[in-house]
Amino acid sequence: MWMEYNLRIPQDKRYEFAQPLDKLISGKREETLLKVENIIKNYIKSNLSINFYIVGDIVSKDFLANQFLKSFIKLCIIDEKTQRKKIYIKTENFEEIIELENPEGTIQKESWSLLKTIVESKKKTLLIITKGEEDLLVLPLILKLPLEENVKNFVFYGQPPITDARTIIPEGIVLVDVNIEIQNKVKKYINLMEKF
Numbered sequence: 001m002w003m004e005y006n007l008r009i010p011q012d013k014r015y016e017f018a019q020p021l022d023k024l025i026s027g028k029r030e031e032t033l034l035k036v037e038n039i040i041k042n043y044i045k046s047n048l049s050i051n052f053y054i055v056g057d058i059v060s061k062d063f064l065a066n067q068f069l070k071s072f073i074k075l076c077i078i079d080e081k082t083q084r085k086k087i088y089i090k091t092e093n094f095e096e097i098i099e100l101e102n103p104e105g106t107i108q109k110e111s112w113s114l115l116k117t118i119v120e121s122k123k124k125t126l127l128i129i130t131k132g133e134e135d136l137l138v139l140p141l142i143l144k145l146p147l148e149e150n151v152k153n154f155v156f157y158g159q160p161p162i163t164d165a166r167t168i169i170p171e172g173i174v175l176v177d178v179n180i181e182i183q184n185k186v187k188k189y190i191n192l193m194e195k196f
Contacts, residue, residue, distance in 0.1 A: 003112040005195035009105050009136070013192050018162050018169065021138070022182060026159075026172035033062055036156070036173060037069065048152045053077075053119075053145065055138045055157040057087045059173055063156070064093055072154075075118055077137050079129040094126040103132040107193070111137055115144045138176075142186045145178045153178040 009017050025032045025039075043050055052072040054060045060076040063069045070093070078089055091097055098118070102108050115137070118125045129137075138157050145153045155176040162169040176182055 002190050002193070002195070003140075004109060006109050007107040007136075007190065007193040008196060010192065010194050015166065016192065017136075017189065020159055020169065020174045021142070021185065022174060022176040024159055024169070024172050024174055026170040028171075029058070029062055032173045033066055033069070036175065037066070039175065040069070040072070040154075043152055048150055050152045050154070053141055053153065053155045055134055055141065055155065057082045057089065059156050059158045060089055061087065064090065073124060074122070075125045075127065075141075077127045077129070077134045077141070079132070079134045089126065091126060093124070095123040096121070096125045097128065098125060099128050099130045101131040102129050102134065102137060105136070106132070107136050107140055107190075112140050112144070115141050119144050119146070139186050139190055142176060142178055143183055143190075147178070147180060147183075 025035045027035070040050065050072050051074045052063065052069070053075045054063055054073060055077045057078045057080065060078050063073060064076070073093075076089065080087055080089070098114070100108070100111060100114060102111060118127065138155060142155055145155070155178060157174050159169065159172050159174050161171040
């Protein structure tokens with residue numbers, strides 16, 4: 001099974017991994033936050049318990065600054081930099097702060113059990129990647145989230161604009177509604193990765 005290995009993206013598969021996993025909410029930061037708010041307000045009407053799991057510094061910072069969205073956050077995974085610039089996230093918003101090394105373009109085998117522990121703890125957690133980057137941790141995170149009745153787990157991450165690919169992808173936020181179809185899609189991505 002994949003959890004026993006470190007994984008990395010093969011060079012010839014980078015294009016596939018750049019595709020949004022689910023719904024891309026395109027636009028500038030302020031626009032996308034408003035769209036997310038409206039989507040979540042519709043879910044609240046259905047009496048579901050809602051949890052947010054966020055991967056990325058800018059999305060984390062924006063959600064934490066929004067009083068409505070902030071209340072649903074269970075986990076933020078950051079590396080404290082964006083476009084090679086240092087970024088500051090307020091740690092007082094979290095009950096637990098954990099550090100992990102995850103080299104660029106990889107998923108370290110330790111991340112699987114750590115994410116499982118974080119999800120099961122139900123504590124509001126900040127996971128800081130001290131060496132490397134957080135981007136690919138969205139994949140094991142999605143697989144570690146339980147599928148429960150009356151609970152909606154959403155994973156959010158930033159989508160940078162991609163203009164040099166076969167298809168142009170605008171910038172925005174990707175909203176992943178975690179369900180069995182998405183988990184199966186993620187398993188296909190994981191199966192494309194090289195073990196090392």
